[in-house]
Amino acid sequence: MDGEAVNGDAVVAQLVEMGFEYSSAVEAVKVVGASINDAADYILDGPRRTNLGESTSSDCSKVCVKASGKRALSLSQPSGKMQQSNILDHFGTKRQAKRSKFNVVKDDLNEGSKVSPAMKGNGNAHPDMHPETKITPEIIAVDCPEELHLGADWEQQVDSLLQKHFGHASLKKFQREALAAWLSHQDSLVLAATGSGKSLCFQIPALLTGKVVVVISPLISLMHDQCLKLAKHGVSACFLGSGQPDNSVEKKAMEGKYGLIYVCPESILRLIKPLQNLAAGRGIALFAIDEVHCVSKWGHDFRPDYRKLCVLRENFSTSKMKFLKFDIPLMALTATATNRVREDVIQCLCMSKETKIVLTSFFRPNLRFSVKHSRTSSRTYKKDFHVLIKTYGMRRKIGDNQHLDCAEDSDNTSVSSEDDYCDRCEDDEANLVNNDNTSSSERKLSVEYLEDETDTFQGVDDWDVPCGEFLGESPNLSQEICSSFEMSDSPIELEERLKLQQEPLEHGPTIIYVPTRKETLAIAKFLCNCGIKAAAYNAKLPKSYLRQVHKDFHEDNLEVIVATLAFGMGIDKLNVRRIIHYGWPQSLEAYYQEAGRAGRDGKLADCILFANFARTPTLLPSQRSESQLKLAYKMLSDCHRYGMDTANCRARSLVEYFGEHFIYEKCYLCDVCINGPPEMLNVREEADVFMQVLAAHKKQYALSRGNREYIADSYDDDITRCDIKQRQNVEKLYFKLLVSKIREQSPRYIATDMLWWQGLARVMESKGYIQEGDAKTHVQIKYPELTERGQDFVQSQREESLYIFPEADMLLSGRKRKSFSTFSEWGKGWADPEIRRQRLERRRLNKRPRERKSKGFKASQKTVRGRLAKLLKLKSR
Ligand SMILES: Nc1ncnc2c1ncn2[C@@H]1O[C@H](COP(=O)(O)OP(=O)(O)OP(=O)(O)O)[C@@H](O)[C@H]1O
Numbered sequence: 027m028d029g030e031a032v033n034g035d036a037v038v039a040q041l042v043e044m045g046f047e048y049s050s051a052v053e054a055v056k057v058v059g060a061s062i063n064d065a066a067d068y069i070l071d072g073p074r075r076t077n078l079g080e081s082t083s084s085d086c087s088k089v090c091v092k093a094s095g096k097r098a099l100s101l102s103q104p105s106g107k108m109q110q111s112n113i114l115d116h117f118g119t120k121r122q123a124k125r126s127k128f129n130v131v132k133d134d135l136n137e138g139s140k141v142s143p144a145m146k147g148n149g150n151a152h153p154d155m156h157p158e159t160k161i162t163p164e165i166i167a168v169d170c171p172e173e174l175h176l177g178a179d180w181e182q183q184v185d186s187l188l189q190k191h192f193g194h195a196s197l198k199k200f201q202r203e204a205l206a207a208w209l210s211h212q213d214s215l216v217l218a219a220t221g222s223g224k225s226l227c228f229q230i231p232a233l234l235t236g237k238v239v240v241v242i243s244p245l246i247s248l249m250h251d252q253c254l255k256l257a258k259h260g261v262s263a264c265f266l267g268s269g270q271p272d273n274s275v276e277k278k279a280m281e282g283k284y285g286l287i288y289v290c291p292e293s294i295l296r297l298i299k300p301l302q303n304l305a306a307g308r309g310i311a312l313f314a315i316d317e318v319h320c321v322s323k324w325g326h327d328f329r330p331d332y333r334k335l336c337v338l339r340e341n342f343s344t345s346k347m348k349f350l351k352f353d354i355p356l357m358a359l360t361a362t363a364t365n366r367v368r369e370d371v372i373q374c375l376c377m378s379k380e381t382k383i384v385l386t387s388f389f390r391p392n393l394r395f396s397v398k399h400s401r402t403s404s405r406t407y408k409k410d411f412h413v414l415i416k417t418y419g420m421r422r423k424i425g426d427n428q429h430l431d432c433a434e435d436s437d438n439t440s441v442s443s444e445d446d447y448c449d450r451c452e453d454d455e456a457n458l459v460n461n462d463n464t465s466s467s468e469r470k471l472s473v474e475y476l477e478d479e480t481d482t483f484q485g486v487d488d489w490d491v492p493c494g495e496f497l498g499e500s501p502n503l504s505q506e507i508c509s510s511f512e513m514s515d516s517p518i519e520l521e522e523r524l525k526l527q528q529e530p531l532e533h534g535p536t537i538i539y540v541p542t543r544k545e546t547l548a549i550a551k552f553l554c555n556c557g558i559k560a561a562a563y564n565a566k567l568p569k570s571y572l573r574q575v576h577k578d579f580h581e582d583n584l585e586v587i588v589a590t591l592a593f594g595m596g597i598d599k600l601n602v603r604r605i606i607h608y609g610w611p612q613s614l615e616a617y618y619q620e621a622g623r624a625g626r627d628g629k630l631a632d633c634i635l636f637a638n639f640a641r642t643p644t645l646l647p648s649q650r651s652e653s654q655l656k657l658a659y660k661m662l663s664d665c666h667r668y669g670m671d672t673a674n675c676r677a678r679s680l681v682e683y684f685g686e687h688f689i690y691e692k693c694y695l696c697d698v699c700i701n702g703p704p705e706m707l708n709v710r711e712e713a714d715v716f717m718q719v720l721a722a723h724k725k726q727y728a729l730s731r732g733n734r735e736y737i738a739d740s741y742d743d744d745i746t747r748c749d750i751k752q753r754q755n756v757e758k759l760y761f762k763l764l765v766s767k768i769r770e771q772s773p774r775y776i777a778t779d780m781l782w783w784q785g786l787a788r789v790m791e792s793k794g795y796i797q798e799g800d801a802k803t804h805v806q807i808k809y810p811e812l813t814e815r816g817q818d819f820v821q822s823q824r825e826e827s828l829y830i831f832p833e834a835d836m837l838l839s840g841r842k843r844k845s846f847s848t849f850s851e852w853g854k855g856w857a858d859p860e861i862r863r864q865r866l867e868r869r870r871l872n873k874r875p876r877e878r879k880s881k882g883f884k885a886s887q888k889t890v891r892g893r894l895a896k897l898l899k900l901k902s903r
């Protein structure tokens with residue numbers, strides 16, 4: 027009995043880690059027993075259970091049952107490691123499918139290998155082979171690409187392969203460039219937009235030469251998707267994860283059975299010797315390093331194991347393998363790399379000095395970017411998602427064949443209703459204070475606990491499947507959807523872009539990205555209850571469930587996936603119509619890559635960022651070195667600025683962030699291009715006051731400085747040094763204090779909002795008048811300091827107006843005039859009848875329903891700390 031209780035606790039703990047509510051976890055374990063899968067299944071099945079059990083509950087839930095048809099979120103797959111045969115059965119790949127014509131090495135390994143006609147010509151291992159390179163006797167060294175008789179007409183050959191296998195008419199310009207570099211044995215760094223077709227750059231060499239292409243890829247789900255696609259196009263491929271290797275697939279891979287081998291970076295070190303054998307046998311045409319931004323600490327998805335990939339150049343070069351005539355080329359590919367990341371990649375992978383940089387525009391002309399103020403309180407998601415709910419609901423009513431446009435909704439403006447807003451401003455000002463008062467030990471505690479609430483991109487084994495093989499079927503081109511607006515790498519005519527503006531948003535699935543695992547479940551549950559076929563996806567959910575969600579997503583059985591960043595890098599589903607970021611992304615790189623999963627069919631798609639403009643975004647908790655922390659803040663700050671910007675075309679901002687010159691005037695699709703920028707404001711007076719308070723503080727500090735230096739010289743003890751250190755902070759004027767001083771000095775600003783001044787500070791910083799005075803980085807400016815230009819600004823006392831486009835938070839704060847006590851009045855606010863009246867009124871308006879303790883659910887169990895404390899208590903019993 028005791029043992030059962032302990033097991034039950036462990037299962038509850040695991041469920042809480044997955045993101046489920048503690049109370050649901052306890053209930054599930056009570057009902058189905060101490061089985062993690064059954065319990066998760068039970069909870070995930072909740073909405074349906076409720077609907078079936080309480081058929082009269084709401085119209086929404088009726089829709090849900092009807093619409094769901096079959097249950098999208100089945101956990102029917104057994105958990106645990108999945109064998110390759112299972113994965114093929116699971117995804118319906120026909121194992122007995124016809125072999126690819128490029129799968130030329132003989133099946134039965136015991137009988138030795140054959141070589142393709144293209145490979146003939148060199149019957150034995152190369153005489154110059156390095157002595158250290160042990161070659162399995164039956165594998166024969168073959169020639170390099172230039173002996174494949176690819177003449178000047180290689181482009182035609184490629185085009186016919188392309189047509190035959192993939193149904194595309196011709197290569198894109200950047201694909202041609204990448205292939206030309208590979209053909210001349212050059213390394214290449216391919217930088218092209220998400221969904222532009224980078225994969226073909228490394229898939230074609232396998233088709234063209236009959237040699238193997240080794241692809242380093244970061245996630246099993248991504249490798250799986252690509253292998254499955256290749257199999258459908260008649261190309262054999264396999265993937266090798268970092269888990270327990272399945273010797274048979276790995277052995278076959280190393281003997282040259284598959285045209286493409288996908289492998290995670292963690293496994294490369296272990297496979298060096300077998301790969302050298304493969305290079306000497308069937309031959310390796312190319313090493314492709316996909317999602318190569320993972321190499322760089324300056325990128326957004328840094329994976330330490332990617333940095334070890336320099337072993338590829340070290341071990342597969344002419345100096346190491348004497349029979350090679352050229353180093354095996356490296357092709358590194360990504361859609362999101364700033365200049366700094368590019369340099370880091372080339373250096374870290376030891377790519378040659380002649381590396382060809384294939385650079386195309388990052389611009390995705392069919393993506394309609396917008397930023398909206400999130401109106402969600404902890405009570406409901408309805409305010410933000412009502413358009414989505416309406417869209418999918420209406421679709422059922424009018425049928426699937428008609429177009430719907432859900433993006434425009436006059437009600438869904440970028441500014442919230444006033445009552446929500448009041449809530450937030452108070453929270454925000456409280457945050458500013460609390461952030462500063464939090465002791466470092468408390469911070470550490472919160473990181474330790476909170477880290478467990480979010481997914482970080484760390485490991486490859488997102489599916490817990492060691493490997494899988496995919497044998498090429500006859501190419502099924504009917505599955506290809508022709509693009510109405512193909513992503514092109516040549517400039518796009520204005521007319522074409524304007525045409526998109528008129529296009530309705532077609533039907534297709536939505537991905538909602540949220541920061542925490544808990545929110546994936548909460549929002550998915552909310553949407554299911556509203557009749558949407560939605561599913562949660564986070565790294566801690568059972569792997570069998572995650573595979574099922576992938577399958578349902580690809581088969582269009584799901585309308586919405588609510589996911590952490592665990593879902594989707596490089597996922598190539600053509601008809602994703604909406605990517606919603608619910609909460610600030612951690613960087614623009616991450617944002618653009620995730621947004622890039624929309625509209626890969628070239629048709630109009632929405633990329634909506636919902637964020638609370640009144641709150642400063644925070645970094646997701648993670649262990650970071652000091653330099654990494656600084657960088658993380660910088661990236662988050664850039665992202666925040668993007669969201670606050672109301673005047674610049676979104677597509678332009680994003681593309682320019684990656685160092686590209688945006689050749690168009692604007693995109694004509696984003697919220698700024700459509701709605702236009704807000705009316706300009708003359709902030710001359712406010713800017714003057716702001717700058718004068720800063721200048722006065724600086725002057726005051728300089729005057730008192732002499733005294734302090736005198737004290738420091740006279741008393742050289744610890745206490746004095748400590749005192750001096752504290753006083754040094756006075757040099758920097760804390761932002762909140764600055765605003766209080768402004769309110770105090772100029773009564774006409776007494777009702778102005780902190781948010782408004784934060785917006786102004788950002789504008790003044792972008793104009794070079796102020797800078798952050800603190801050594802640490804912050805998302806918002808925290809200790810503003812005058813620059814030289816700022817000094818001039820103060821001294822010049824110019825009369826002319828200073829027009830700016832108000833930032834999003836300034837606009838938000840402008841909607842509601844609030845009364846504030848000045849700094850000197852702090853503490854005595856409640857004594858002032860007017861202030862007291864206002865505060866009580868605000869409280870009354872914003873009153874939240876109290877937690878119901880009567881139902882036996884303690885408020886403390888709503889927090890991570892509370893739940894864990896409860897668990898520990900149970901365990902210690
Ligand atoms: N030459 C081409 N003509 C038409 N369509 C193409 C061509 N090359 C690739 N595509 C299509 O482009 C889509 C996206 O391809 P792919 O997955 O390779 O994108 P990607 O650049 O790797 O994106 P990501 O950065 O998100 O990984 C695929 O569906 C593919 O069929």
Ligand SMILES: [Mg+2]
Pocket residue numbers: 224225316596
């Ligand atoms: Mg890709």
